Amino acid sequence: MHFSKLSWYNNFTPDKWYVHNRRNYMNTFRKEEFNMKYVCSICGWIYDEEEGYPDGGIAPGTKWEDVPEDFVCPICSVGKDQFTQE
Ligand SMILES: [Zn+2]
DSSP states (O other): OOHHHHHHHHHOHHHHHHHHHHHHHHHHHHHHOOEEEEEETTOOOOEETTTOOHHHHHHHHOEEEEGTTOOBBBTTOOOOGGEEEO
């Protein structure tokens, strides 16, 4: 484990570092400015873009508009159109 992690770092070229750092910067920016929560109008379950919904295969940081259209509320199974921005 330690060895494979080390080789991953050794394979990092300067342009990869640039992309890596830029992505970190963007994530910080997005977290501060654009993190949104959406609330199910039926049961009150909250989708938090920062946390995503890993149990449903939605990675943390996924914007609401990038959540699949067939997403349903894990509590009451209504679609995205029943969610409102908090
Ligand atoms: Zn619901």
